[in-house]
Every structure is written in C-alpha cells, then in structure tokens.
Amino acid sequence: MAACATHSSLMLAYAAASTRSQDLTPTPSLFSFASSRPNHLSFPLLLLGGSRDRRCAAIDRASNHKFIVSAVAAEADLDTEEDLEQTATAVLDPPKPKKGKAALVLKRDRTRSKRFLEIQKLRETKKEYDVNTAISLLKQTANTRFVESVEAHFRLNIDPKYNDQQLRATVSLPKGTGQTVIVAVLAQGEKVDEAKSAGADIVGSDDLIEQIKGGFMEFDKLIASPDMMVKVAGLGKILGPRGLMPNPKAGTVTANIPQAIEEFKKGKVEFRADKTGIVHIPFGKVNFTEEDLLINFLAAVKSVETNKPKGAKGVYWKSAHICSSMGPSIKLNIREMIDFKPPTAN
Numbered sequence: 001m002a003a004c005a006t007h008s009s010l011m012l013a014y015a016a017a018s019t020r021s022q023d024l025t026p027t028p029s030l031f032s033f034a035s036s037r038p039n040h041l042s043f044p045l046l047l048l049g050g051s052r053d054r055r056c057a058a059i060d061r062a063s064n065h066k067f068i069v070s071a072v073a074a075e076a077d078l079d080t081e082e083d084l085e086q087t088a089t090a091v092l093d094p095p096k097p098k099k100g101k102a103a104l105v106l107k108r109d110r111t112r113s114k115r116f117l118e119i120q121k122l123r124e125t126k127k128e129y130d131v132n133t134a135i136s137l138l139k140q141t142a143n144t145r146f147v148e149s150v151e152a153h154f155r156l157n158i159d160p161k162y163n164d165q166q167l168r169a170t171v172s173l174p175k176g177t178g179q180t181v182i183v184a185v186l187a188q189g190e191k192v193d194e195a196k197s198a199g200a201d202i203v204g205s206d207d208l209i210e211q212i213k214g215g216f217m218e219f220d221k222l223i224a225s226p227d228m229m230v231k232v233a234g235l236g237k238i239l240g241p242r243g244l245m246p247n248p249k250a251g252t253v254t255a256n257i258p259q260a261i262e263e264f265k266k267g268k269v270e271f272r273a274d275k276t277g278i279v280h281i282p283f284g285k286v287n288f289t290e291e292d293l294l295i296n297f298l299a300a301v302k303s304v305e306t307n308k309p310k311g312a313k314g315v316y317w318k319s320a321h322i323c324s325s326m327g328p329s330i331k332l333n334i335r336e337m338i339d340f341k342p343p344t345a346n
Contacts, residue, residue: 119143120328128333131340134322135293141327142286148325149178150286150293152300154279155318164311167279168249168272171303175292176267178285183261184208184219186228186246191257195223198258199265206231212238219244221264223252243270267296271304279304286324294342297322301337 097103112120119141123129129137142148158165184202185195186209195203202208202219205228212235222239224232224246232246239245246252250270254260271281281304283296308316320337321329 115143116326116328123328123330126331128331130333130336131294131297132290134330134332135290135297137330138293138322138324138327139286139290141330142324144326147178148286148327149282150284150288150324151322152279152281152283152297153321153323153329154281154301154304155320156273156277156279156304156312157315157318158273158277158309158312160273160275160277162311165309166273167304167307167309168247168270169303169307170251170268170270171281171300172263173267173269173283173296173299175284175288175296177269177282178288181221181264182219183221183223183264185257185261186222186224186232187257188225188228191225195257195261198261200257200261209235217242217244221252222246223254223257223260223264225257226253226255229253269300271300298340298342305338 122140123137138150142150156167158167160166182201183199184204185191185200186205187195187203188205192203192205200223204211208216209231222244229246236245248254251260251263251268252270269281269283271279273279281300283300284293288296305316317334317338320332320334322332323329
C-alpha cells in the first residue's frame with residue numbers, strides 16, 4: 001500500500017507539472033485537453049511498469065479520474081470568467097438607435113391621458129351600438145376645450161390596388177361641415193368673372209399656377225375648368241400628396257364653376273378609400289345637434305353604399321365606427337346602420 005501511495009503521488013506530481021507547462025502555451029480548448037489526456041497520464045504507468053497489483057491500479061485510476069474532473073472544472077471556470085468579461089463589455093456599448101417603423105412606440109407601451117381614460121369608461125369596447133345611442137354617446141366623450149370634429153370610419157371589403165375596387169366620391173352634407181372652406185379656382189376668360197361672382201376666395205390662371213409652384217397653399221379646395229387641366233397637369237407632384245389635385249370624380253373639374261363653389265361652401269366633402277380599404281369621412285362638429293349629426297351621418301352612409309365599386313364581392317361592409325377628434329371610437333351595428341330610417345317629421 002505504501003508503494004501504491006508513492007506511485008499515486010508521482011502520477012499527480014507529473015500531471016500537475018504538465019498542467020503548469022500548458023499554461024505557458026496557447027490556451028487549449030476543453031476538447032483538446034480531453035483528447036490529449038491518455039498521452040499525459042500514460043507516462044507514469046510506463047515508468048512504474050507492470051509491478052503494481054490490481055488494488056494499486058484501482059487507486060491510480062481513481063486518482064486520475066479526480067484530477068481530470070478538477071482540471072475540467074478549472075477550465076470551465078476560466079471560460080465562465082471570459083464570458084462574463086465579454087458580457088460586461090457588451091453592456092457598456094450603447095445600443096444603436098432604431099429607425100423607421102422600429103422606432104415607433106408599441107401599442108402596449110403607449111400611455112393615455114387621465115381625461116381619455118375617464119371618457120373611455122363611458123362605452124364598452126366590443127359592444128355594437130345603434131346609431132342614435134352612438135351619436136349621443138359621442139357627444140358625451142367630447143370634452144376638450146375646443147370644438148372637436150366628428151368622424152366616421154368604415155372598413156370595406158375592397159382592395160384598392162385593383163382598378164375596379166377603388167372608391168373615390170363626394171357627399172353633400174345637408175347640415176354642412178361646420179368649417180369655413182377656402183375655395184381657389186383656376187380658370188380663364190369669362191370663367192374668371194363667374195368664379196368671383198359665385199364667391200370664390202382665390203381666382204387666377206397662369207399667375208395662380210406660378211404661385212402654387214412657389215409653395216402657395218392657402219386654400220382647402222382647388223377647382224379648375226376643363227380647359228385649364230393641360231396646365232394643371234404639371235402640378236401633380238405638388239397637389240397630389242396633399243389631396244388637392246383637381247379631379248372629375250371629386251367634382252373639382254367642372255364647366256359649371258359657380259355650382260361647384262356653392263356645393264363645397266355648403267358642405268360637400270370628398271372621400272376615398274385608403275390602401276387598406278378604410279374610408280374616413282368627417283360629418284360635422286360636436287356642437288351640432290344630435291339630429292343634424294344623424295342627418296349628415298346617414299348621408300355619408302348612403303353615398304358610400306351608392307358608390308360601391310363594381311369589383312367589390314361578397315359582404316361590402318366589414319365594420320363601422322364613429323368618434324370625435326380626441327375621443328375613443330364607438331362601434332356600430334352595421335345591419336341596424338344600413339336599415340336605419342330617420343323618424344318622419346309630423
């Protein structure tokens with residue numbers, strides 16, 4: 001047994017010396033150390049020859065196993081320390097600023113004002129209201145210091161990327177929009193005097209075109225006579241993105257300029273479906289009476305229904321909501337909305 005102990009001590013001393021020599025060389029990986037293990041541990045066996053009995057051999061194997069486990073654990077600790085240093089370095093590096101859509105605040109992270117959270121309790125989120133109740137509730141949710149506009153939002157079963165499913169039309173609101181509309185007219189010859197007599201705020205020809213090219217946009221509607229469209233075509237890049245480009249479907253290209261001016265002054269509104277198939281139509285102000293808002297809203301619904309695109313298939317109406325400018329949306333019962341009939345006056 002004393003010989004066995006001596007043999008084991010010699011083996012551990014040699015293994016420790018070989019480990020220290022490895023520290024001076026490039027750091028081997030865990031797998032390279034494991035692969036070279038038999039070569040390092042076989043040298044003491046050669047020195048001792050085959051004179052050990054089975055008990056000494058068992059003790060030697062146990063000693064070798066303990067040393068290998070200790071060496072592996074030590075190398076694993078070194079790797080862990082290196083990983084921690086790399087992690088600490090990564091934390092110190094400032095994150096790159098996000099751009100585009102990635103920089104937008106997620107919906108779950110947005111905060112609402114106390115005012116909005118309070119008025120949001122006035123309506124149930126998933127409940128579908130009838131038209132009368134919805135308009136009455138809408139007036140309750142509008143409690144800001146200014147007079148808010150009232151808007152209708154209709155999601156339709158259309159895909160505007162196809163020509164036969166595009167929706168662009170106008171609606172004449174019987175009770176007006178509650179806003180002062182500044183109308184500009186591009187005309188020449190006798191049409192200039194007609195436009196001024198009809199109440200146009202701005203009238204011009206080539207001079208007005210040059211002003212628009214220079215950045216003049218002090219108007220809400222631009223009406224043009226058909227003979228001016230050749231010159232107006234060059235303003236497409238300026239007027240198009242702002243929704244001010246004259247168009248026959250919108251009623252802003254017409255030979256009857258006085259009638260067009262009168263309609264837009266009284267409350268004619270242009271609307272079109274966006275690329276997701278949603279139509280947004282303002283139909284008054286919150287200081288309107290409930291009856292006036294109801295009349296304007298029904299006129300908007302009728303116009304959307306009448307101008308249904310030819311390519312629209314299946315169910316046309318998918319959802320309908322109304323809201324004030326700074327208030328929560330109120331969902332409507334579509335079937336009740338389409339079949340709604342206003343009470344007849346006695």
